[in-house]
Amino acid sequence: MYMLIPYGKNNMQVDGQTETPQEALPPAQRSIVLVGLMGAGKSTVGRRLSNALRLPFFDADQEIERAAGCSISDFFETYGEAAFRDGERKVIARLLKGPRHVLATGGGAFMDPSTRALIKAEGLSIWLRADIGLLMERVTKRPTRPLLKNNDPRATMERLMAERYPTYGEADITVDSNGGPHDTVVRQILAELDRLGVKAAS
Ligand code: S3P
16 A cells, blocks of 8 residues: 655655656657747747647747737737736646647747746747847848847847846757758757657657
């Protein structure tokens, strides 16, 4: 007969052995969550990765826009960043509670402690790391990001890199996006996932 004896905050002791009461989900059952700065390629890579893995794809920013009925830019202008983060947290929580999928998050999502905790608990996180030159080249092509609508978007991006890279580094997998084809990044991710036993759904 097993005796469950409370052991520490999160652990139980079972006949002398220690185990967590709620087993962590194995990688192959987790949604795959792309994190990283604006312009890193999360949406494009995410969509292609979802095709390769035969999983549904969601873009958190698009889901927020759909829920709010307006663009991210308008949302920031009308309600401010704090309200956006609140909506972002709720949308990502809803998506991660649903069936397994590939999720591209907005650049600030993984910086929010509760969103990050949820992604760590329910997902398999992949940081798409890119250098400043590549990020600026990409975000300049589509100048819609509210955080970069100022006199010196490059300085803003550099500040965000300094602030966020240590936290993005907590992701399960880091893949460098060096400006080559997106499919190269997808292949690198698939190789990393394969090592963790994550393969295309059949
Ligand atoms: C943000 C990134 C954006 C969007 C919002 C805030 C950020 O998403 O969520 O403008 O804080 O870095 P992308 O990373 O998809 O551009």
